[in-house]
Amino acid sequence: MTQSSLTLAQMATDVLNCADGRAKTALSHKHAAAWRASRAGDAPEIAIGSATPPLHPARPAEPELLHPRDVPKRKPGSPQGRIALLHAVAHIELNAVDLHWDIIARFTHVPMPLGFYDDWVKSADEESKHFNLMCDCLESLGSHYGALPAHAGMWRAAEDTVDDLMGRLAVVPMVLEARGLDVTPGMIALFRKAGVQQALDALEVIYAEEVGHVAYGAKWFNFLCGRDNLDPKAEFHALVQKYFHGALKPPFNEEKRADAGLPPDFYWPLADGEAPAYAR
Ligand SMILES: [Fe+2]
Ligand SMILES: [Fe+2]
Numbered sequence: 512m513t514q515s516s517l518t519l520a521q522m523a524t525d526v527l528n529c530a531d532g533r534a535k536t537a538l539s540h541k542h543a544a545a546w547r548a549s550r551a552g553d554a555p556e557i558a559i560g561s562a563t564p565p566l567h568p569a570r571p572a573e574p575e576l577l578h579p580r581d582v583p584k585r586k587p588g589s590p591q592g593r594i595a596l597l598h599a600v601a602h603i604e605l606n607a608v609d610l611h612w613d614i615i616a617r618f619t620h621v622p623m624p625l626g627f628y629d630d631w632v633k634s635a636d637e638e639s640k641h642f643n644l645m646c647d648c649l650e651s652l653g654s655h656y657g658a659l660p661a662h663a664g665m666w667r668a669a670e671d672t673v674d675d676l677m678g679r680l681a682v683v684p685m686v687l688e689a690r691g692l693d694v695t696p697g698m699i700a701l702f703r704k705a706g707v708q709q710a711l712d713a714l715e716v717i718y719a720e721e722v723g724h725v726a727y728g729a730k731w732f733n734f735l736c737g738r739d740n741l742d743p744k745a746e747f748h749a750l751v752q753k754y755f756h757g758a759l760k761p762p763f764n765e766e767k768r769a770d771a772g773l774p775p776d777f778y779w780p781l782a783d784g785e786a787p788a789y790a791r
Contacts, residue, residue, distance in 0.1 A: 518560025519546060519628060523616035526635070530569035532605050532646065532656055536639035539608050543636035550629060559628060564616035566673070567666055568609040573657030574602065582660055587701055594654045596698060597710060600717070601645035602661040603691070604638050610683055611635035611724075613669055618676045623731070630727040637720045644713035651709055671754045677735050681750040684728025685773060686759065691721050692767040693760075725771035733772075747777050758783040 517525070522542035529535040548554035570576075585592040611634045646656050668687060672679035695718045702710040736743040751759075759782045765775060779790035 517542075518558045518562070519632075520560040520562035520564075520616045520619050522546070522557075523612040524562040524564045526612045527564050527568040527609055527616065530571050532571055532601075532642060535569075535605070536608060536642050539612065539635050539639040543632050543639075546628070546632045550625070559619055559625075561619045562616050564613055566670065568613070571657060574598075574659060574661040576663035577660045579662050579664065582662060588705075590652070593702065593705060593707065593710070594649065594652055595659060596701070597645055597648050597652070598654065598656065598659045599661065600698070600714075601642055601649060601656045602665070604642035604645055604717075605656070606665040607638040607688075607724075608635055608642060609666075610669060611638060614676075614679055614683070617673065618679070621676050627731055630731070634724045634727060637724070641713075641717045641720070644716065648707075648710045648713055652707075667756075668754065675750075675754075677732060677746065678750045678754045680728050680732040680735070681747050682754045684725050685732060685747065685777075686751055686755055688721055688728065689725045689768055689771065689773055689778070690760070692718070692725060692764045692771070693762065695721070696764065722767055722771050725768070725773060729772035744777055748780060751781055755781075 519542075522545070526535055526539045526542060529538050545554065546557055549557040583595075585595040587593070587596060611631045615628060615631050615635075642656075649655050649658070668682045669679070672682055695714060699711060699714045699718065702714060732747065733743050735741075736746055759778055761779075761782050761784060763775075763778060763782075768775075768778070775787075775790035779786035
């Protein structure tokens with residue numbers, strides 16, 4: 512089958528079934544470019560179609576995947592600690608590539624405007640770039656993705672929400688990716704202090720682009736609530752309590768969360784500790 516005869520759902524499944532990180536992200540970029548060209552009218556139109564995405568995406572033989580409690584902790588201020596941090600981010604980015612293609616392939620039975628697909632294709636393409644940036648940083652520091660163990664269980668949120676698009680939007684972009692906005696400034700500060708310019712530049716790109724992914728989550732979550740006449744805040748609270756295991760952890764990046772369309776009364780009531788008066 513030539514590329515132009517693939518549907519978007521088949522392209523997404525192709526990426527999910529590719530195990531090697533660099534190969535997966537190259538395929539992701541190629542399919543994203545084909546989708547963009549089709550949408551701009553510069554190439555044959557690509558249908559959304561339908562496919563059978565795997566329950567778990569293909570993964571490389573390395574890194575070894577361990578329970579989070581068994582992943583060795585390293586001092587963040589040491590060179591080895593910085594490598595471990597970049598390795599952990601690379602692992603998150605590779606999962607994010609698959610999460611964005613999975614939402615495209617998994618829910619084709621729910622009628623959505625084409626803009627929904629545009630947003631997740633763009634996000635998947637950006638995650639592919641993020642993974643490669645992290646791999647480049649690791650390689651400059653004498654390491655590589657796969658050299659250290661990584662967290663198992665990153666796919667749990669996808670499995671839990673395999674038949675619930677609103678649950679998927681609530682937990683993946685609006686909880687997990689929003690958490691990335693909370694923790695990335697600390698990582699940026701750490702690499703700035705250490706004077707590791709390549710990692711600093713890469714993390715700045717990731718930080719800027721992740722706001723968009725959270726915003727797409729909030730946008731399509733609100734869209735579905737509006738279509739079904741549901742109260743978005745109450746629905747978000749119910750779905751996060753159903754699918755997310757544990758409380759949200761402050762401090763929150765309220766400024767970037769606001770940029771992404773996440774108001775404080777969405778996340779504070781789900782957090783550890785007392786919500787400030789303005790967020791109740
Ligand atoms: Fe990312
Ligand atoms: Fe993301």
